[in-house]
Amino acid sequence: MNSIQDIAQAMVAKGKGILAADESTPTCTKRFESINVESTEENRNAYRDMLFTPDGIENHISGVILFDETIRQSTVNGSISFPEHLSALGIIPGIKVDKGAKQLANTDDEKITEGLDGLRDRLKEYYGLGARFAKWRAVITIGEDIPTAYCISANAHALARYAALCQEQEIVPIVEPEILMDGTHTIEESYQLTTETLYTVFYELASQGVELEGMVLKPNMVLSGYDCSEQATVDDVAKMTVDCFLNTVPAAVPGIAFLSGGQSDELATAHLNAMNQIDNTPWNLTFSYGRALQAPALKAWSGKAENVTNAQDAFCLLYTSPSPRDGLLSRMPSSA
Numbered sequence: 001m002n003s004i005q006d007i008a009q010a011m012v013a014k015g016k017g018i019l020a021a022d023e024s025t026p027t028c029t030k031r032f033e034s035i036n037v038e039s040t041e042e043n044r045n046a047y048r049d050m051l052f053t054p055d056g057i058e059n060h061i062s063g064v065i066l067f068d069e070t071i072r073q074s075t076v077n078g079s080i081s082f083p084e085h086l087s088a089l090g091i092i093p094g095i096k097v098d099k100g101a102k103q104l105a106n107t108d109d110e111k112i113t114e115g116l117d118g119l120r121d122r123l124k125e126y127y128g129l130g131a132r133f134a135k136w137r138a139v140i141t142i143g144e145d146i147p148t149a150y151c152i153s154a155n156a157h158a159l160a161r162y163a164a165l166c167q168e169q170e171i172v173p174i175v176e177p178e179i180l181m182d183g184t185h186t187i188e189e190s191y192q193l194t195t196e197t198l199y200t201v202f203y204e205l206a207s208q209g210v211e212l213e214g215m216v217l218k219p220n221m222v223l224s225g226y227d228c229s230e231q232a233t234v235d236d237v238a239k240m241t242v243d244c245f246l247n248t249v250p251a252a253v254p255g256i257a258f259l260s261g262g263q264s265d266e267l268a269t270a271h272l273n274a275m276n277q278i279d280n281t282p283w284n285l286t287f288s289y290g291r292a293l294q295a296p297a298l299k300a301w302s303g304k305a306e307n308v309t310n311a312q313d314a315f316c317l318l319y320t321s322p323s324p325r326d327g328l329l330s331r332m333p334s335s336a
Contacts, residue, residue, distance in 0.1 A: 004214035005254075007132050007172045011092060011216050012255025012284040016062035018174075018216075020259070020290035021051055022096035022135065024067060031294075037303030044069065049076045050301055051294065052086060054312040063092035065135050065174070065288070071095055071126065083130025094133040094174070095126045097162070101139040110151040111139045116161055123169040133172035135218070136162040140179045140197055142225065147179075147193065152200050160204035167214055174257070174288070176218040177201050181261055183225040187232040190222045191240050198248035212252040218288050219245075220261050221271055234267075238274035242281060251282035258285070260292035268292040 011018060023031065028047075029039035037043055048070055064086055071093065074081050083093035099115035113136065123134065138155035140147045155177065163173035177197050179190065198219065205212065222241040224232045232240070245256060260268040268289060275285050287293075293315065301311035 004167060004170060004172045004211070007092060008214050008216055008254045011063045011133060011172065012257060012286050013062050014284060014286075016060055017287035017289065018063045018065065018094075018218075018257050019051070019061050019293060020065045020135075020288050021048060021070065021294070022065040022067045022094075023290065024100075025069065031298060032303070035298060035302045041069070043303060045073045046076060046305070047298070047301065047303075048073060048082065050308050050311050051297065051315060052082060054316050057316070058089040058091050060316075061091055062286075063094050063133060065094045065096055065133075066131070067096055071129050071131060081130065087130060092132050093130045094135060094172075095129075095131040096137075097122060097126070097134045098136040101137070104151055104154060107146075107148070107151065109141060109143060110146055110148065111141070112151070112154050113138050113158055116158060116165075119162065119165050120169070123165060123171055127169055127171060131171065133174060133216070134162075134166050135174040135176060137176040137178055137218075140177065140193070142179060142183050142185045142189065142193060147197075152197050153204075156197070156200040156204040159201055160208040160210060163205060163210045163215060164208045167211055172214055172216060173210070174216045174218045175201065175205070176259065177220075178218075178259060178261065179220045181220065181223045181226055181263075184227045184229070185225040186228055186230065187222060187224045187236065187240060190220075190224065191244050194220065194222050194244050195248055198245070202248065202250065212250055213254060215253065217249060217253055217256045218259055219256065221258055221263075223261075223263075223271075226262070234270045234274050237271045238278060241271070242275055242278050245283075246281070249283065253283055255284035255286060257288035260287070260289040263292060265292040265295060 028044055032039040075085050086093045098113045101111035101113050104110040104112040138159050159175050163175055166173035179194055222244050272287055297311045297315035300314040301307050
């Protein structure tokens, strides 16, 4: 499995999904605060070790997105680098390469993702450390008179520049244009803006010569805003999301790995499984979840070595209940 096309296909293999474990140190610190655990490098290493070492994880997880700190860390028992450990299991190591969303010039409330400066050299280093795919997240906010065409275009252009640089270095780019679902907007508004964003992203990808067969799309689902008074049903979310993507995402893209976007573990999985009951989609539909997969395990672990087995059991439960169609999980236990 050497070509970016082969790697992209393996990342979205049926019955498997991508674990997003690329939390920055500040984000990891916030999550550790929720369980009263100090965010030291040692504790973060132990937490990631718990996530990456359950028996049989390779049967359900195709790839893991790592953070700069994590790709340099090692297993607790054996001191094998995480990329080497994952690769030995047949799990593809990946790396978050963006530098975060910052204020977009000449706007009040819009963001642009930074990190293109020096990216070629960083990709070369990450490839040497074992990464075979990368991730870049663009953030689009729905609000009064936003997003603007300027914001969508600027972020789409940056995503395409990143993707082109990745493929130059034989790294598969995960292209992540996330429309945030915070707010009161309806599912119809979400559909419209997701459509506009994806059209712009794929225009920029084509303009910059990105090979669609060697990438993975990581988008938001088409949802009602979390504060909207009328929440769409699971079936409506599935139908409108798939319809939106049929109208915007070329069939050459190997697969779509949906982000959870702050949804509960139950809803994120219910929506994905409903989509997988819709026939004749040209791409594999899977998950690239972070919080939705990690929340129960984090709570069960609580920073204690004696809790690792229970935490791994809680983690594994989230991806081992098969759906009727292709082995994706059909339910998740509550993280409450």
